[in-house]
Amino acid sequence: MRVCGSGSGTLKLFFVFNPSSSVDISRERAQSLGDVTALQRHTAHTAHIAHIAHTAHTTYTAQIAHTAHIAHIAHTAQAAHTTYTAQIAQTAQSSYTAQTAHTTHAAQIAQTAQSSYTAKTAQTAHTVVYSCAIPSFRTAHEKQLCMYFDNIVLFTGSFQVGEHGTLLKKFCKGEQQCYLKLMKDSLRPFVPAYHGVVQKDNQDYNMMENLLNNFNSPYIMDCKIGSRTYLENELQLARERPQPRQDMFEKMVAVDPGAPTAEEQAQKAVLKSRYMQWRETLSSTTTLGFRIEGFKKPNEDCQTNFKKTKSKEQVIKALSDFVESNTQIVWGYLRQLRQLRQVLETSDFFKTHEVVGSSLLFVHDCSGKARVWMIDFAKTVTLPPHFRVDHQSPWVEGNREDGYLWGLDNLIDVLTNMLHY
Ligand SMILES: O=P(O)(O)O[C@H]1[C@H](O)[C@@H](OP(=O)(O)O)[C@H](OP(=O)(O)O)[C@@H](OP(=O)(O)O)[C@H]1O
Numbered sequence: 376m377r378v379c380g381s382g383s384g385t386l387k388l389f390f391v392f393n394p395s396s397s398v399d400i401s402r403e404r405a406q407s408l409g410d411v412t413a414l415q416r417h418t419a420h421t422a423h424i425a426h427i428a429h430t431a432h433t434t435y436t437a438q439i440a441h442t443a444h445i446a447h448i449a450h451t452a453q454a455a456h457t458t459y460t461a462q463i464a465q466t467a468q469s470s471y472t473a474q475t476a477h478t479t480h481a482a483q484i485a486q487t488a489q490s491s492y493t494a495k496t497a498q499t500a501h502t503v504v505y506s507c508a509i510p511s512f513r514t515a516h517e518k519q520l521c522m523y524f525d526n527i528v529l530f531t532g533s534f535q536v537g538e539h540g541t542l543l544k545k546f547c548k549g550e551q552q553c554y555l556k557l558m559k560d561s562l563r564p565f566v567p568a569y570h571g572v573v574q575k576d577n578q579d580y581n582m583m584e585n586l587l588n589n590f591n592s593p594y595i596m597d598c599k600i601g602s603r604t605y606l607e608n609e610l611q612l613a614r615e616r617p618q619p620r621q622d623m624f625e626k627m628v629a630v631d632p633g634a635p636t637a638e639e640q641a642q643k644a645v646l647k648s649r650y651m652q653w654r655e656t657l658s659s660t661t662t663l664g665f666r667i668e669g670f671k672k673p674n675e676d677c678q679t680n681f682k683k684t685k686s687k688e689q690v691i692k693a694l695s696d697f698v699e700s701n702t703q704i705v706w707g708y709l710r711q712l713r714q715l716r717q718v719l720e721t722s723d724f725f726k727t728h729e730v731v732g733s734s735l736l737f738v739h740d741c742s743g744k745a746r747v748w749m750i751d752f753a754k755t756v757t758l759p760p761h762f763r764v765d766h767q768s769p770w771v772e773g774n775r776e777d778g779y780l781w782g783l784d785n786l787i788d789v790l791t792n793m794l795h796y
């Protein structure tokens with residue numbers, strides 16, 4: 376969450392997953408080139424790359440891991456300081472567009488993996504992968520949602536990879552406080568394990584378990600839960616110090632050119648609270664108390680085109696696509712959600728917090744394993760002493776209701792309906 380200014384697996388390659396490219400490539404590219412250089416430095420200086428070969432779970436990853444034998448990786452990583460940036464820049468400028476890189480990616484990797492274990496092959500695999508490193512996401516959020524390429528974590532603005540299969544998220548004090556409390560709460564099994572604060576390149580991060588560690592080619596979905604996605608004090612701030620946002624105006628117009636009012640059209644900007652409310656009514660947040668932010672299936676583009684997914688039928692269609700109509704997976708998720716529902720009833724943390732903008736992360740794989748975790752507590756705040764919410768009542772300013780249980784019940788209902796389709 377960018378509110379503050381912004382298991383133990385060991386896979387340490389960062390790939391940028393890249394769907395259709397249409398945006399300001401040069402700015403993003405510059406950023407991504409910086410990331411890749413930083414990444415290579417990281418790779419070159421840690422011994423963890425050796426674990427890649429051992430812990431690669433997916434065929435795909437295993438292939439790369441095998442191909443990229445440790446000696447060759449070391450060599451590649453060393454070379455990276457001097458040659459990689461240039462190579463990627465060159466690749467990007469040639470007809471090797473992000474789109475092309477993505478579509479040919481799997482085929483090329485497969486081909487590469489089948490060939491012999493030469494340094495050249497290892498390097499090829501890396502080059503192919505990194506030539507995908509031209510982000511074309513419209514929003515930072517989409518970029519984070521799309522942070523996985525199979526089990527391999529992408530290096531994004533807010534996230535870094537930590538030691539021993541952990542994930543580092545840019546430090547946010549509010550989120551840290553939540554995790555510290557959650558580690559002692561009955562909700563602990565439903566949140567990533569929290570491992571404290573670490574500093575990297577002068578930036579503090581909250582270190583947590585990477586929830587994908589034990590999955591093989593995971594399917595990943597992020598659902599934002601609750602009837603409201605902004606805090607009451609954000610509304611107050613917007614009234615006291617209105618800060619019209621041009622970027623949000625642009626995001627709004629991209630979805631619906633008719634959405635801004637005449638005044639907003641004239642200013643070419645909207646307030647954040649207005650944008651957030653518009654997003655809520657456009658999607659199922661207001662009608663169902665949750666919305667699909669995006670999902671990612673193995674070897675497919677990340678899908679984030681759910682801003683207008685509002686009706687039950689539309690939601691069911693999207694969820695069916697995510698689980699590929701596999702009822703075993705639906706049952707798995709339902710079991711998890713029902714357990715979570717029960718635990719929420721007993722949780723002291725839940726009783727005493729307004730949970731806004733938090734997501735449920737759904738992960739399953741072809742083995743049939745399906746898990747759900749609560750993530751993203753950057754906008755979860757402690758309620759004043761003795762202040763109670765039921766997490767179900769409609770929100771009116773001042774009552775601090777977040778609609779979390781209402782949304783969860785609707786989600787359970789929708790998944791149950793899917794079994795009868
Ligand atoms: O999803 P889109 O339509 O791109 O809108 C995003 C999300 O609502 C972000 O919330 P979240 O991170 O919970 O998904 C929010 O970050 P905040 O968490 O800071 O509210 C962004 O605000 P800005 O960061 O101000 O742009 C806003 O632009």
Ligand SMILES: Nc1ncnc2c1ncn2[C@@H]1O[C@H](COP(=O)(O)OP(=O)(O)O)[C@@H](O)[C@H]1O
Pocket residue numbers: 376377516519520521522533542567583584585586587595597734736750751752753
């Ligand atoms: N502990 C985790 N393990 C695995 N993936 C995670 C974890 N935390 C976040 N993610 C991934 O990162 C994405 C963004 O995380 P989130 O905490 O919502 O950040 P932001 O608030 O910056 O959007 C999620 O949709 C999910 O895919």
